[in-house]
Each structure stands twice: as C-alpha cells, then as structure tokens.
Amino acid sequence: MASAGAGLEGVVATSSEICYIDGDKGILSYRGYSIDTLAENATFEEVIYLLWNGRLPTKDELQSLKRSLTAERDLPEPVTAFLANAPKGSSPMDVLRTAVSMLGLYDRSAADNSAEANRDKAVKLMARVATIVTSFERLRNGKQVIPGDSELGYAANFLYTLCGKKPDDVMERVFDLALILHADHELNASTFAARVTAATLSDIYSAITSAIGALKGPLHGGANEAVIQLLLATKSPDDAVERVKSDLSKKTKIPGFGHRVYHVLDPRAIHLKKMSEELGKRTGHTDLYEKSTRVEKTVQELKHLNANVDFYSASTYYSLGIPIDLFTPIFAVSRMSGWTAHVLEQYRNNRLIRPRAEYKGAPNGQSWIPLSER
Numbered sequence: 001m002a003s004a005g006a007g008l009e010g011v012v013a014t015s016s017e018i019c020y021i022d023g024d025k026g027i028l029s030y031r032g033y034s035i036d037t038l039a040e041n042a043t044f045e046e047v048i049y050l051l052w053n054g055r056l057p058t059k060d061e062l063q064s065l066k067r068s069l070t071a072e073r074d075l076p077e078p079v080t081a082f083l084a085n086a087p088k089g090s091s092p093m094d095v096l097r098t099a100v101s102m103l104g105l106y107d108r109s110a111a112d113n114s115a116e117a118n119r120d121k122a123v124k125l126m127a128r129v130a131t132i133v134t135s136f137e138r139l140r141n142g143k144q145v146i147p148g149d150s151e152l153g154y155a156a157n158f159l160y161t162l163c164g165k166k167p168d169d170v171m172e173r174v175f176d177l178a179l180i181l182h183a184d185h186e187l188n189a190s191t192f193a194a195r196v197t198a199a200t201l202s203d204i205y206s207a208i209t210s211a212i213g214a215l216k217g218p219l220h221g222g223a224n225e226a227v228i229q230l231l232l233a234t235k236s237p238d239d240a241v242e243r244v245k246s247d248l249s250k251k252t253k254i255p256g257f258g259h260r261v262y263h264v265l266d267p268r269a270i271h272l273k274k275m276s277e278e279l280g281k282r283t284g285h286t287d288l289y290e291k292s293t294r295v296e297k298t299v300q301e302l303k304h305l306n307a308n309v310d311f312y313s314a315s316t317y318y319s320l321g322i323p324i325d326l327f328t329p330i331f332a333v334s335r336m337s338g339w340t341a342h343v344l345e346q347y348r349n350n351r352l353i354r355p356r357a358e359y360k361g362a363p364n365g366q367s368w369i370p371l372s373e374r
Contacts, residue, residue, distance in 0.1 A: 007260075008355075013187060013192065013353070013355070014187070014195065014353070016186070016187075016342070016345060017031065017054060017345070018030065018031065018051060018184060018186075018338070018341050018342060018345060019031075019184045019185065019186040019338070020032070020186075021185070021186050021261055021262075023259070023261040023262045023263050023264070024263050024264065025264065026262060026264040026265055026266070026267050027267065028185070028267050028268065030047065030050060030051060030183065030184055031050050031051065031054055031055070033050065033056075034267075035180075035181065035267050035268060035271075036267065036271075038050075038180055039177055039180060039181065039271045042180060043153065043176060043180075044153075044154050044155055044176050044179040044180050044183070044334075044337075045062060045065055045066055045069070045153065045154055046062060047179075047180050047183050047337065048065065048069075048126060048154075048183075048337045049061065049062065049065050051183065051184060051337050051338060051340075051341035052119070052122065052337075052340070052341050052344065065123075066153065066154075068123045068127075069123060069126060069127045069154060070127070070148065070150050071127075072123055072124045072126075072127035072128065073127045073128065073130070073131050073148045073157075074128075074131070074148075075099075075103075075128055075131055075132065075135065076102075076103070076106035078102065078105075078106060079099055079102050079103060079106065079132070080135060080145070082098070082099060082102060083095065083099060083132065083135050083136045083139050084139045086098075086136070086140070088140075090140075091216075091325070092133065092136060092137070092325050092326055092328075092329045093212070093215070093216040093221070093328055093329055093332075094216070095132075095136050096129070096132055096133060096136075096212055096329050096332060097209060097212040097213055097216065099132045099136075100125070100129065100132070100205065100208055100209055100212060101205060101206075101209045103124070103125070103128060103205055104203060104205030104206065104209075107121065107124065107205070109121065110203050110205060111203060113201060113203065113347065115344075115347070115348070118204055118343075118344055118347060119344065121204050121205070122204065122340035122343075122344060125204070125205075125208055125336055125340055126336050126337060126340060129332060129333050129336045130154070130157070130158045130161075130333050131148070131161070133158075133162075133326060133329045133330065133332075133333055134146070134158060134161040134162040135161075137162055137323065137326060138161075138162075143164075145161075146160065146161045146164055147161075148160075148161055149161075149166075152166070153172070153176070154176075154179070155167075155172055155173075155175045155176035155179055156172040156175075156176075158175065158333070159171065159172065159175055159320065162322070162326075163321055170278070170279075170282065171279075171282075171320060174275050174278070174279055174316065174320065175320060177271060177275060178272070178275070178313060178316060178317070178330075178334070179333070179334040179337075180334075181268040181271055181272065181309060181313075181334075182268075182309065182313075182331055182334035182335055183334050183335065183337045183338050184335070184337065184338025184341065184342075185335075185338070186261075188220065189214045189215075189217070189219075189220045190210075190211040190212070190214040190215040190220060190221075190335065190339065191211065191335075191338060191339060191342050192214075193210040193211050193213065193214040194207045194208060194210055194211035194339045194342060194343050194346075195207075195342050195343065195346045195353065196210070196353045197209075197210040198342075198343045198346040198347060198350075199346055199350055199351065199352050199353040200352060201347075201350065204340070204343050207339075207343045207346075208336070208339055208340070208343070211332075211335075211339045212332055215328065215331065215332055215335070216328070221328040221331050221332070222327075222328045223255045223256055223308075223310035224255075224256065224310040224311070224313045224314040224317065224327045224328075224331075225314070225324055225325065225327045225328060226255035226256070227255045227256040227310060227311055227314035227315075228288075228314040228315065228317075228318050228324055228327070229324070230243070230244075230254075230255060230295075231288050231291050231292065231295075231314065231315065234291060236287075236291075237287075237290045237291045237293075237294040238294075240291040240294055240295050241294050241295065241298050244295050244298050244299060245298065245302070248299075248302055248303060254295070254299055254303075254305075255310065255311075256307055256308060256310045256311030256312075256314065257299050257303070257305040257306065257307060257308060257311065258305045258306070258308065259306075259308045262306070262308065264306065265306040265307070266306060266307065266308040266309050268308075268309040269306070269307045269308055269309055269311060269312055272309065272311075272312035272313050272316055273292075273293075273307070273312045275312070275316045276288070276289050276292060276312045276315040276316045276319070277289050279315075279316055279319035279320065280315065280319055282319075283319045283320075283321075285315065285318065285319045288315040288318065288319070289315055292311065292312060292314075292315055296311065313327070314327070317330065
C-alpha cells in the first residue's frame with residue numbers, strides 16, 4: 001500500500017465542484033468565479049446561493065434566499081436559555097459547538113435526509129449561526145438580545161445585533177467582504193470533518209458540529225486571535241518588528257504566516273490588507289495597520305513567508321469593534337456557507353469515506369506472554 005504524506009498532504013480525497021485552489025499561482029475560486037471577481041462584485045448572500053446551487057441567483061432567487069434567511073433567524077427557546085446559562089467564562093467556540101448540536105434536537109426534520117429537507121436545514125443553520133454568536137456575546141455581558149432587523153442584509157444584521165448600532169455603508173461592506181473571503185476553502189480540516197460525518201449518512205447538524213469541533217483547534221481557526229494579541233502587546237511598529245525578530249530567533253512561529261496550500265501570497269490576504277488600512281483610518285486604529293505591514297515585511301525578509309487570510313483579518317475585525325474571542329466564531333459564521341455546500345454535495349454523491357493507514361507497529365505474530373511472566 002502506497003504511503004501518504006504526513007497529514008494527508010497532497011492526497012486527493014474526493015472530487016468536488018465547489019472550490020478550486022492553485023497554491024502555486026495564488027488562485028482561489030468558488031464555482032469557477034475567482035475570489036477577486038466575487039470580492040469586487042458579490043454580496044455574501046449571492047455567494048451563499050452560488051456555493052449551494054452552482055450558479056449566481058436571479059434577482060427573484062436572491063430575494064427569496066434573503067427572505068428565508070431572515071425568517072429563520074430566531075432560535076428555539078431552549079437554545080437561547082442555554083446561551084444565557086452557559087458556565088461563566090465559557091469559550092464562545094465551545095458554546096457555538098454545543099448550541100449548533102442543540103438545534104438538531106429541536107428540528108422535527110432533523111432525521112429527514114431528503115434533499116429538500118437538508119436544503120431547508122442548511123438555511124436554518126446559515127441563519128441561526130449568526131444569532132447564536134451575537135446572542136451569546138450580549139447575554140454573557142448582561143445585555144438584552146437584540147432582535148434581527150428584517151430590513152438589513154446578513155452582514156449588517158450581524159453587526160447590528162452584536163453591537164446594538166446599525167453599521168454605516170463602509171463597515172457593512174467590509175464585513176460582508178470578510179464573510180465572502182472566508183466562505184469556503186476546499187478540503188480544509190473542518191470541511192473534511194463535516195464530509196466524513198455526512199458520508200456516514202448522519203444528519204447535517206452532526207456534520208456541522210464535527211466541522212465546528214475541528215475549527216476550534218488552534219492549528220485551524222484561531223490564528224487571527226493570536227495575531228491581534230501580538231499586535232496589541234507591542235507599543236509601536238518598531239517594537240512589533242523587534243518582537244517578531246526575537247520570536248523568530250527562538251524558532252517561535254509567527255501567527256498569520258504561511259499556508260499548507262499556498263506557496264505564494266494568499267489571494268484573500270490582498271483584499272483584507274486593503275480593508276485593514278481603510279478601517280484603520282476610519283476608526284483610529286492606523287497603528288494596527290502600520291504594525292501589520294512592518295511585521296509582514298519582516299517575516300517576508302527573514303523567513304520568506306507570506307501573510308495568510310488570518311493576518312489582516314485580525315486588525316480588520318478589531319477595527320469593527322468585534323471582541324477578540326469572537327474572531328473564530330465569526331470564521332464559523334462565514335464558513336457555514338461552505339460547510340453546508342459540501343455536506344449537501346456529499347449527500348448527493350455519497351460514498352463512505354474510509355481511508356487506510358500504513359501500519360508501522362510491532363511485527364505481526366507476536367507470542368503471548370502469560371501475565372505472571374510480564
């Protein structure tokens with residue numbers, strides 16, 4: 001049996017029509033549309049439709065999706081009660097994982113694996129993941145949950161229900177773009193976890209809970225939290241550079257740099273860098289952008305590593321007023337669109353995912369040693 005690379009690196013595990021990546025050329029596309037084209041033209045709702053259906057929506061189809069997402073925002077009362085009574089100091093990712101699993105308990109169609117039922121559940125998951133994140137943030141701070149505004153789109157409603165203030169056009173567009181950039185990324189760890197669970201014909205809630213569990217790990221989600229902590233811990237751009245040089249001399253990994261797939265600049269980082277600069281000017285956080293650019297230049301010069309999607313998303317989210325420990329849950333809010341698209345695709349063309357392992361243990365045929373002689 002042929003040996004696979006560590007971490008299945010370079011192994012093709014399935015075929016998919018959803019996402020294309022060329023790590024050598026820095027290309028990322030959803031359903032054939034480059035991330036640059038989508039970043040310049042699309043709304044997040046259009047990207048959700050594209051990922052689920054393989055094409056862009058008509059005007060009527062887009063409005064129908066928006067109405068459905070708005071109609072399904074509210075959580076079952078027991079889920080809201082759980083958010084209010086979660087143990088003090090609970091990680092938002094732990095709460096999100098548990099709340100999403102709970103949604104399956106209160107969905108009468110949870111066990112219905114028909115294509116129509118799963119599409120309806122994908123809408124519910126997409127709508128409610130945002131409500132879970134914003135509701136928990138308010139409840140843990142002793143604030144009232146803010147009902148969604150039916151006049152607001154997905155990105156604007158998230159910021160409104162999180163902060164209690166409707167975002168201006170620039171902040172709405174920046175967050176909408178951030179959601180687009182994080183929507184899908186082929187067979188990353190969390191998406192693969194979702195597809196493995198779905199391949200057993202388990203329900204979609206279980207599949208998405210698997211994905212959230214994988215995203216929670218610090219080697220997948222969470223890098224942008226480490227980035228902002230690094231930036232905030234330094235006093236100036238010069239200080240940030242010295243901190244990075246010191247860390248590199250100790251062989252400490254700098255968060256937000258390098259990528260398993262991309263060997264050139266992550267195409268998503270290009271857009272996030274622009275967003276970070278623009279928001280920094282609007283919100284008085286230009287120091288974060290300046291530190292970021294100096295750190296990026298230093299790591300490129302010393303280690304020849306490029307910034308990835310996490311690096312500039314850190315200062316972008318911080319400038320939007322988003323609490324640091326919500327950075328990874330927001331990643332999940334965006335990636336819900338890709339996770340559900342992959343789960344729906346897995347159900348349509350299902351075969352149980354069951355790879356093999358190359359055995360490296362003791363030689364076969366070991367002789368039994370009686371307990372008294374061990």
